[in-house]
Amino acid sequence: MNNMHTSPPVNNDLNRLFLGAVCDRESDDARLQTAPTENKHITDLVDESENNRVRNYMKKAMQFLILISTITATSALLASGGIDGGGNAMSPVTNEKWKVECSGCHMLYHPGLLPERSWLKMMNGLDKHFGENASLDVATRTEITNFLVANSAGKSTNRRSSRIDQSIPNNVTPLRITETRYFTSKHDEVSPTTFKRKSIGSAANCIACHKGAEKGDFSESQIRIPR
Amino acid sequence: MRKNIMLLGLLSSLLSSALFSVNVLAATPQELLKQYEAQAKQENPSFAGFSADRGGVFFKTEHTHSTGQQVSCATCHTTDPRKQGKSRANKVIEPMAIIANPQRFTDTAKVEKWFSRNCKDVLERSCTAQEKGDYIQYLISLK
Numbered sequence: 001m002n003n004m005h006t007s008p009p010v011n012n013d014l015n016r017l018f019l020g021a022v023c024d025r026e027s028d029d030a031r032l033q034t035a036p037t038e039n040k041h042i043t044d045l046v047d048e049s050e051n052n053r054v055r056n057y058m059k060k061a062m063q064f065l066i067l068i069s070t071i072t073a074t075s076a077l078l079a080s081g082g083i084d085g086g087g088n089a090m091s092p093v094t095n096e097k098w099k100v101e102c103s104g105c106h107m108l109y110h111p112g113l114l115p116e117r118s119w120l121k122m123m124n125g126l127d128k129h130f131g132e133n134a135s136l137d138v139a140t141r142t143e144i145t146n147f148l149v150a151n152s153a154g155k156s157t158n159r160r161s162s163r164i165d166q167s168i169p170n171n172v173t174p175l176r177i178t179e180t181r182y183f184t185s186k187h188d189e190v191s192p193t194t195f196k197r198k199s200i201g202s203a204a205n206c207i208a209c210h211k212g213a214e215k216g217d218f219s220e221s222q223i224r225i226p227r
Numbered sequence: 228m229r230k231n232i233m234l235l236g237l238l239s240s241l242l243s244s245a246l247f248s249v250n251v252l253a254a255t256p257q258e259l260l261k262q263y264e265a266q267a268k269q270e271n272p273s274f275a276g277f278s279a280d281r282g283g284v285f286f287k288t289e290h291t292h293s294t295g296q297q298v299s300c301a302t303c304h305t306t307d308p309r310k311q312g313k314s315r316a317n318k319v320i321e322p323m324a325i326i327a328n329p330q331r332f333t334d335t336a337k338v339e340k341w342f343s344r345n346c347k348d349v350l351e352r353s354c355t356a357q358e359k360g361d362y363i364q365y366l367i368s369l370k
Contacts, residue, residue, distance in 0.1 A: 103318070104314075104318075105314040105315070105316050105318055106314065106316035106317070106318050107316070107317075107318065127347075130316075131294070131315075132315070132344070132348050133343075133344040133345075133347040133348050134344060135343065135344060136340075200317075201316070201317035202316075202317065204316065205316065205317045208317070
């Protein structure tokens with residue numbers, strides 16, 4: 001960069017005097033643009049402005065390229081589930097029967113939110129499902145149970161599911177995700193009155209604040225608590 | 228030109244197969260009423276038809292559940308079946324009235340599944356064919 005300078009060293013020193021220490025840390029281009037021009041010859045100025053134009057153009061192009069590649073890399077990283085190990089995002093698993101039958105009365109809960117033993121207990125008590133009758137025919141129930149078990153918290157590689165699983169003592173089989181230590185520790189700053197808001201309903205209605213909840217996306221950046 | 232004709236043929240065959248598959252699965256509320264009528268006659272030899280008025284009363288009548296709660300169909304579906312309801316878990320329930328939701332009562336298995344669940348939830352027993360028919364008649368009658 002320095003060898004492209006057309007102004008003599010004296011000018012550089014003068015510039016330094018005018019612009020002070022702050023400019024020392026900035027790029028040469030910035031200094032040239034803001035530097036007083038009284039001490040420069042006309043020919044120098046013409047050459048310099050031409051050089052500057054080319055250089056600025058190249059710099060902008062580079063910045064643009066860097067910006068684009070950063071965005072691409074970041075989104076690829078996010079899509080792959082993050083920097084650490086298996087990532088936080090739950091795997092995008094799906095089953096048609098699960099989707100239809102388990103979202104008739106409530107939001108669709110991802111299988112990675114509870115361990116196998118919880119899903120088994122839940123699917124064996126559908127006639128008294130949180131106080132309501134949610135019975136299914138045997139074939140449908142079996143298919144959904146198998147799907148839930150295969151993708152349950154203990155069997156998922158993503159970090160969130162593993163942590164949920166680890167937060168539950170072995171001798172406990174929770175049916176409510178909200179009763180797991182993982183949930184309570186993650187929501188300790190949300191007051192009970194917030195959960196009771198009409199726009200939310202209860203702590204079980206994840207999707208009110210986590211719009212990606214049904215896809216197993218509970219990332220911090222996606223949270224929006226409605227009024 | 229030939230390409231166009233082929234495309235047209237493909238499109239029409241796709242369309243007809245789509246229509247056909249819908250027809251196979253679908254029932255109409257009237258067809259369902261016929262089925263419940265046959266059942267009702269078996270349950271009660273003096274069956275004298277379905278009544279929309281009786282269905283409306285059935286829909287709104289509150290029962291004291293064994294948990295102590297006062298419940299009716301309208302608890303979740305609201306007293307106007309032309310409007311959206313809300314489940315206890317905060318999920319929107321699409322309107323029940325045919326005029327507001329033509330998808331209702333077009334799938335026999337679905338209808339039976341929900342009668343079986345909701346009758347037990349509200350009445351703590353199964354519904355009779357008479358009650359089911361009256362209720363469907365009521366939902367058809369709403370304009």
